Amino acid sequence: MSSSNLINNYLQLTSRFEQIGHLNNLLGIIHWDYSVNLPKKSAASRQQEITTLSSVIHKLLTCETTVNLITAAEQDTAVLDIWQQANFREMKRQFLHASCVSEELQARHCHTVTNCEFVWREARQNNDFNLLRPHLQQVVDVTKEIAEIKAEYFNMPKYDVLIDSYDPDSSSAEIKSVYAVLKQQLPKLLEKILAKQRQEKLLPITEPMSVPEQKMLGKKIMEIMGFDFTRGRLDESTHPFCGGTADDVRLTTRYEENNFLSGLLGVIHETGHGLYELNLPLEYRNQPVGKAKGMAFHESQSLIMEMQAAKSREFTEFLAKILRDELGLRGTEYSGTNIYQLLTLVKPDFIRVDADEVTYPLHVIMRFELEEAFIEGDLTVDDLPMLWNQKMQEYLGIIPSSYQEGCLQDIHWPWGAFGYFPSYTNGAIIAAQLMAKAKEVYPDIPSALQKGDFSSLNLFLTQNLRQYGSLKTSKALLQDATGYDTIQPEIFMQYLTNKYL
Amino acid sequence: MSSSNLINNYLQLTSRFEQIGHLNNLLGIIHWDYSVNLPKKSAASRQQEITTLSSVIHKLLTCETTVNLITAAEQDTAVLDIWQQANFREMKRQFLHASCVSEELQARHCHTVTNCEFVWREARQNNDFNLLRPHLQQVVDVTKEIAEIKAEYFNMPKYDVLIDSYDPDSSSAEIKSVYAVLKQQLPKLLEKILAKQRQEKLLPITEPMSVPEQKMLGKKIMEIMGFDFTRGRLDESTHPFCGGTADDVRLTTRYEENNFLSGLLGVIHETGHGLYELNLPLEYRNQPVGKAKGMAFHESQSLIMEMQAAKSREFTEFLAKILRDELGLRGTEYSGTNIYQLLTLVKPDFIRVDADEVTYPLHVIMRFELEEAFIEGDLTVDDLPMLWNQKMQEYLGIIPSSYQEGCLQDIHWPWGAFGYFPSYTNGAIIAAQLMAKAKEVYPDIPSALQKGDFSSLNLFLTQNLRQYGSLKTSKALLQDATGYDTIQPEIFMQYLTNKYL
Known part of the structure; x- marks a missing residue:
């Protein structure tokens, strides 16, 4: 069997991650727009829209097709070149982080932080900590909820799994x-x-x-x-x-x-x-x-x-x-x-x-x-x-x-x-x-x-x-x-x- | 059986179309950004990204779940109020238009027009019709391809199905x-x-x-x-x-x-x-x-x-x-x-x-x-x-x-x-x-x-x-x-x- 057959599962994974990459790029532009251009009363709708796209991405990343492709590609990593091997390692890392979080929790997290960030702008402008207080507590709560699940899965301290998502291999x-x-x-x-x-x-x-x-x-x-x-x-x-x-x-x-x-x-x-x-x-x-x-x-x-x-x-x-x-x-x-x-x-x-x-x-x-x-x-x-x-x-x-x-x-x-x-x-x-x-x-x-x-x-x-x-x-x-x-x-x-x- | 049970299929459809609506709204902002803000060499990537999101929307609109929900909801339209009935009519209209077009053709159309529009800007600025010519011919070709399929399905002239997508009931x-x-x-x-x-x-x-x-x-x-x-x-x-x-x-x-x-x-x-x-x-x-x-x-x-x-x-x-x-x-x-x-x-x-x-x-x-x-x-x-x-x-x-x-x-x-x-x-x-x-x-x-x-x-x-x-x-x-x-x-x-x- 030629190596091109062997890496077929990996190639299917890359095309899936290419899609995910495109959608994440669009989210990047939408987030930029959110901070630079957003009319005041458009925030609530945009938050829902961002949550929906994040859910679509989360689903692409964690659905059964992805699970199967990752399991299958795992067998073939020996024939991949070093870039492909590293790519597979990073794919798996993203997959594991995402699959710890249920669809519902992911959507709730996304909605909570998008909303809180918008409230923060007004709170900061008006020096009004009380306005931010309940929203920020919600963010803390949902972040802890995610950290607890990941901590158990990765067998790491809760705070460390959060650090890890920004700065891999740090502690x-x-x-x-x-x-x-x-x-x-x-x-x-x-x-x-x-x-x-x-x-x-x-x-x-x-x-x-x-x-x-x-x-x-x-x-x-x-x-x-x-x-x-x-x-x-x-x-x-x-x-x-x-x-x-x-x-x-x-x-x-x-x-x-x-x-x-x-x-x-x-x-x-x-x-x-x-x-x-x-x-x-x-x-x-x-x-x-x-x-x-x-x-x-x-x-x-x-x-x-x-x-x-x-x-x-x-x-x-x-x-x-x-x-x-x-x-x-x-x-x-x-x-x-x-x-x-x-x-x-x-x-x-x-x-x-x-x-x-x-x-x-x-x-x-x-x-x-x-x-x-x-x-x-x-x-x-x-x-x-x-x-x-x-x-x-x-x-x-x-x-x-x-x-x-x-x-x-x-x-x-x-x-x-x-x-x-x-x-x-x-x-x-x-x-x-x-x-x-x-x-x-x-x-x-x-x-x-x-x-x-x-x-x-x-x-x-x-x-x-x-x-x-x-x-x-x-x-x-x-x-x-x-x-x-x-x-x-x-x-x-x-x-x-x-x-x- | 209460009417709330009867309209369950319709309600599931609305939540699907709500998602589609959110994603279309994001595309609306991305298109605005494309015309107002886009750096010159970012166009090719953005075109791919827009094509991917359009494909996601097309898939949500035409997948088996949607087909099944539309078939099931069709039975219950009598119990819907007039807004719901009209909404179902419009959902079906969108679904039929979309399902005429294969995933591959939809993606090709999206990519062709997004690219041609960008080329048009430069061609217009430089008064260079030759630059636009091959790209515009591709757009004409893919548009005709879609029009032919829809014309056969809707039993209407080709040009009329295109008019219909902008101005329903016109001819x-x-x-x-x-x-x-x-x-x-x-x-x-x-x-x-x-x-x-x-x-x-x-x-x-x-x-x-x-x-x-x-x-x-x-x-x-x-x-x-x-x-x-x-x-x-x-x-x-x-x-x-x-x-x-x-x-x-x-x-x-x-x-x-x-x-x-x-x-x-x-x-x-x-x-x-x-x-x-x-x-x-x-x-x-x-x-x-x-x-x-x-x-x-x-x-x-x-x-x-x-x-x-x-x-x-x-x-x-x-x-x-x-x-x-x-x-x-x-x-x-x-x-x-x-x-x-x-x-x-x-x-x-x-x-x-x-x-x-x-x-x-x-x-x-x-x-x-x-x-x-x-x-x-x-x-x-x-x-x-x-x-x-x-x-x-x-x-x-x-x-x-x-x-x-x-x-x-x-x-x-x-x-x-x-x-x-x-x-x-x-x-x-x-x-x-x-x-x-x-x-x-x-x-x-x-x-x-x-x-x-x-x-x-x-x-x-x-x-x-x-x-x-x-x-x-x-x-x-x-x-x-x-x-x-x-x-x-x-x-x-x-x-x-x-x-x-």
Whole structure:
């Protein structure tokens, strides 16, 4: 029997997953539209529609035909090439996660989170925690229900199965050991940096920049970074994100007239995500193996651009030149040195997405501890505001004066994304590991960034990470790209120390 | 046995069609996105994705479960109320149309038209008919293939089954008898109007209006017309349309800085469509009976707003006031009288969507004759440019000097919409019938329009047409709303004569 006969079951599976991929891509565009365009009173209908399409996808993924094909294909994996084998592994992973969840539970989960996310927008805008409270509790309850079933099936802690769905092969035990290092070393470093920065003179930028100018600037920087506008867009939303599909990458940011650097850094961050998506393996674009390898790696791609590349002395020189040449901004406050100081200013503050890279992990650690308590313990939404403020005081020494600045700021929990937050700090550490390695391989990276040339950095990232999709295990991908098979908090701490002290 | 048991099959059908309705709504948003937002190189992927979702819908509509439910529910129709009976009639109609088309043919059709529409955009922009030619021929071929199968099943002429899918209960024979009246009377009327208008003095508007100002003006007029922006939007696209869903109505227009009236009339036209969608029966929103009653009625709703309401002496007085008060436009060229003259200027011209209401039917008649020749005869795409120009000369006395002004102007054929064009003129005639009746019932309509008050007109249209969805047959709907059960070209001719002579 020829191998083409042998892999027939596998090929039938790929055509099924191709369909699932198409439908998931449409959901990606619909979600983007939901955040960017949706008229206020259209939300309820759209939620039902999204739930229906999610159910169709869930059914395709878990129905008897799929079960039979997976069972049959399992016999033939020896004749598959390495991409096909990895694809089968990822198919099975998706199948097992999905088949733990009944059709009814899947639909209920989808409806609950879609609704809660919409309520969150109004609650956040009006600083109204009570509006969100019952909806968020429903999200916690349905998330726990799913976590319990999966925990039993996979024989893992409940919170770990949630982490696993964003960041395969990660675990709360590993994360805690990383956080132990950060919790021990970060506060001391923070103190030293604050003391040092108190000595430095910093010129604030007081002139507003119009939104059209900010858009123009953002798009220019995206092009310089290598973003392909024939396969993607930049728009606006309350919470910046990278959505859409790998062939139609939809980035968003938000603009404040009095703080153009914030919107611009948002653009740079999301462009990092977008470049990962745009450079995934074309041939497997709609197959599980063609997808990004989890959210920690995804965040490493946004953070290497935002924190490592953009917030460097070299790039800020280039940015100052753009501001001068394109927008006529010639004041001393727009000098490369001053912009570098503004972008690397460390200050414990309330909003995670605007946080500097030194205090950012502390925002993540407190969220990690809260969500673990939601899922493993009996923390309820009623207790959230109080605990939030306690932890802010404990880790950052400040207490929010509003819900907007506190527990209403993030979209993640309303959207049901429990277990996502650790990816940010894992991603920041991976980014530090990647940049260290990239500079070894391409020593011209810093001088290139000073000329607005991202080609060596992009080449390194595509060669070593983006192009592999989900081919490798997380360990192997990290090992091959950075020389370490685990997350190295010491490298991250060393990077921060060198940069800030 | 209680009636609730009896209607169990029907209720199961409704839940199936509710799902289909949800998925069709998502396709509506995806199509809107395709026309408004799509990055150039994302088209190929999106076409595959749209084809997959269309196939899923087609399968839900034609699978064995649906067949069995329809057969079973057929026995119980006597116990259904009139809405349920009409819903079952429409379900069966959709089912029969869909089940004529195999899964393979449906997917091929969907892919062919989605691709051709995208090619058309580039071809139109570059005046490149050769680019479109092979793609359009594929669309003609697959459309004929479907028409042949349906013609045999429904025992109707091929072109008639296509008309039927846009405008139920209409036929090419009926349309031809209407066109016979128009072809006899319109040319004479046109000559008289042109002679009369040559005597009139007309001040051209030479000052450009910026796109942001045009957007503001358009949204203001939409609000005045009763459009609910909490359930819809206005955006831009090459070809103005009304898309999205009944709960999330997405209108588009296009702006020319040197001709704001064109973009504004586009907005008013599409708002007429939008108001139909927004006022369909809420309870049946996702069921077949809750949908608009075909495209002739749909066009009647856009044309009653554009031609009957907006191009009236009363409304143009109001518009002049808005231009003066909101935009400071005080020149004589912005007087109500002059704007009325500009909006009712009759001039044989190349572009259908910009045509006046006197020459418009001639544009439609030539397209009707061409598409009938495509479907029933052996007209090929190669012969289209020559025949197009011949007919333009025959009916309008002018010959286009480019493909853009000629056979590349419309999206319909690239999109596979053969049989749609007659709806425009049927709609224009129905609009004249509706307005005559509306003024009988609410004699204050003209004086209200002079104050920018659309409430009586909206009330009449919702009470007599919009709220019924597809409850009635086309004949009954027309009879109850206008007092005639057929389309009356004489009423339309009388309206034109009164207005223009």
